[in-house]
Amino acid sequence: MSNRITHWIDGKFYAGPADRTGPVFNPATGEQTGTVDLASTDVVDVAVSVAVAAGKTWAQTSLTKRVAVLFEFRELLNARKDEVIALITAEHGKTLEDARGELSRGQEAVEFACGIPHLMKGSYSEGVSTGVDVYSIRQPLGVVGIISPFNFPAMVPMWFFPIAIATGNTVIVKPSEKDPSVVNYIAELWKEAGLPDGVFNVVHGDKESVDRLLTHPDVKAISFVGSTPIAKYIYETGTAHGKRVQALGGAKNHMVVLPDADLDLAADSAVNAGFGSAGERCMAISALVAVEPVADELIAKIAQRVSTLTLGAGVTNSDMGPLISAVHRDKVRGYIDAGVEAGATLVVDGRKPEISDEALSAGYFLGATLFDNVTPDMSIYQEEIFGPVLCVIRVATYEEALKLVNEHPYGNGTAIFTNDGGAARRFQHEVQVGMVGINVPIPVPMAYYSFGGWKASLFGDTHAHGAEGVHFFTRGKVVTSRWLDPSHGGLNLGFPTNG
Numbered sequence: 001m002s003n004r005i006t007h008w009i010d011g012k013f014y015a016g017p018a019d020r021t022g023p024v025f026n027p028a029t030g031e032q033t034g035t036v037d038l039a040s041t042d043v044v045d046v047a048v049s050v051a052v053a054a055g056k057t058w059a060q061t062s063l064t065k066r067v068a069v070l071f072e073f074r075e076l077l078n079a080r081k082d083e084v085i086a087l088i089t090a091e092h093g094k095t096l097e098d099a100r101g102e103l104s105r106g107q108e109a110v111e112f113a114c115g116i117p118h119l120m121k122g123s124y125s126e127g128v129s130t131g132v133d134v135y136s137i138r139q140p141l142g143v144v145g146i147i148s149p150f151n152f153p154a155m156v157p158m159w160f161f162p163i164a165i166a167t168g169n170t171v172i173v174k175p176s177e178k179d180p181s182v183v184n185y186i187a188e189l190w191k192e193a194g195l196p197d198g199v200f201n202v203v204h205g206d207k208e209s210v211d212r213l214l215t216h217p218d219v220k221a222i223s224f225v226g227s228t229p230i231a232k233y234i235y236e237t238g239t240a241h242g243k244r245v246q247a248l249g250g251a252k253n254h255m256v257v258l259p260d261a262d263l264d265l266a267a268d269s270a271v272n273a274g275f276g277s278a279g280e281r282c283m284a285i286s287a288l289v290a291v292e293p294v295a296d297e298l299i300a301k302i303a304q305r306v307s308t309l310t311l312g313a314g315v316t317n318s319d320m321g322p323l324i325s326a327v328h329r330d331k332v333r334g335y336i337d338a339g340v341e342a343g344a345t346l347v348v349d350g351r352k353p354e355i356s357d358e359a360l361s362a363g364y365f366l367g368a369t370l371f372d373n374v375t376p377d378m379s380i381y382q383e384e385i386f387g388p389v390l391c392v393i394r395v396a397t398y399e400e401a402l403k404l405v406n407e408h409p410y411g412n413g414t415a416i417f418t419n420d421g422g423a424a425r426r427f428q429h430e431v432q433v434g435m436v437g438i439n440v441p442i443p444v445p446m447a448y449y450s451f452g453g454w455k456a457s458l459f460g461d462t463h464a465h466g467a468e469g470v471h472f473f474t475r476g477k478v479v480t481s482r483w484l485d486p487s488h489g490g491l492n493l494g495f496p497t498n499g
Helices: 041-058 063-079 081-092 094-112 156-168 183-192 205-217 228-240 263-279 296-307 326-342 398-407 422-430 464-470
Strands: 020-028 031-037 123-127 132-140 143-147 170-174 201-204 219-225 244-248 254-258 284-293 346-347 367-370 387-394 412-417 433-437 474-481
Touching: 020 081, 031 387, 041 170, 041 201, 041 205, 063 081, 063 094, 063 156, 063 433, 081 094, 081 123, 094 156, 123 326, 143 156, 143 205, 156 170, 156 183, 156 464, 170 254, 183 201, 201 326, 205 228, 205 244, 205 263, 219 228, 254 263, 254 398, 263 284, 263 296, 263 387, 263 412, 263 464, 284 296, 284 398, 284 433, 296 387, 326 346, 326 387, 387 398, 398 422, 412 474, 464 474
Parallel strands: 143 170, 143 219, 170 201, 219 244, 254 284, 254 412, 284 387, 367 387, 412 433
Antiparallel strands: 020 031, 123 132, 132 474, 346 367
């Protein structure tokens, strides 16, 4: 392929050779559209050294000047959004509408970071002791690494790098090698916005580049989003090398439907949240917990809506695009096979999707799939499928539904559908999950709140963006000061006390 996708280091595309490359595909057609360079340890070291050098100046740049660059980046990103959206769809496969929503949510994090002068304010206490004042400040960490997944090639990196840059850090992004072009385009926008060279860098690669970011002594923090096994590895390896790590892992998001719920709203929400982006969302609803006697009616409504969904390339007027790769499509298909073998009732079978366009016959498509009578011991309930598969579990009571959610090893997002305010309030208090929706199926918070789960969905103690993001990318310093007046003097070798 003539389309070479390479690293962005020190404000320009990397000119050196690539020892290894990987293919980049259009998931809708199965055609290879380019090759991406896979960084060696040496290339990562070059990027880190550039970021270290740039950080010496950027960390000293005033908040006013940093914010001016952020505002300009925001304006450029908004003006060029159609180009960014097209890149997302071309390499990920999601629909243009879905890609537009992804970029919009990423923009929220940029806009939040534009308020960094207020967010970085410390505190001041005058006269804590005679003639002594104490105040706190927050300072940048240095070089930070961002390792992002394929499913949100624009939004997930944007959860991290606007705040990291605004707070005075320099950044190295390692995007997914499956859809790498979007972050390169964003790098060019940063340069056009006036960001100094070396503050924002992109290194493409696989495990070799990830491991070097995790072990390099000059990388001070790592932000990661991906599967739970990899998140655990990132956390353990990064912290073992003295780094601050926030590693967001997998999910099995439950949607509890109580008997008094609006079933049309619940059915719409289940389809939207279960099958949007072909289920390749860490906040997708994949387990629907129906509190009887609503299951039969609710399943019928969901099945009817699923029958209207169309599959096609993301650039067409379709509801669902392809999955990211042939390997992943086959893995999801294997989960459907396992569900059937385990005894779940296959209400809608997506293993043989109808694609009318012959040009898409080699695409990585899988239709929406609906299971009923799923039990907690089945792999389709226990494991994150990351595809368009919705499992219905029937329970008799609210207490049984709550127990099911709380006992699951994942704790990313959950939702409850009900018209009973008391039940909703009780659920939000009792459920052991990081993000809760009440009649909202995908409770992704606005950027001025923080995103992240509990249990096996998060390694580390800091969520993404919002106030927690600002704290993650800065470290606190407390200064105790005394300016001496002419009356000072005398010796006192005792332990200092407040007085």
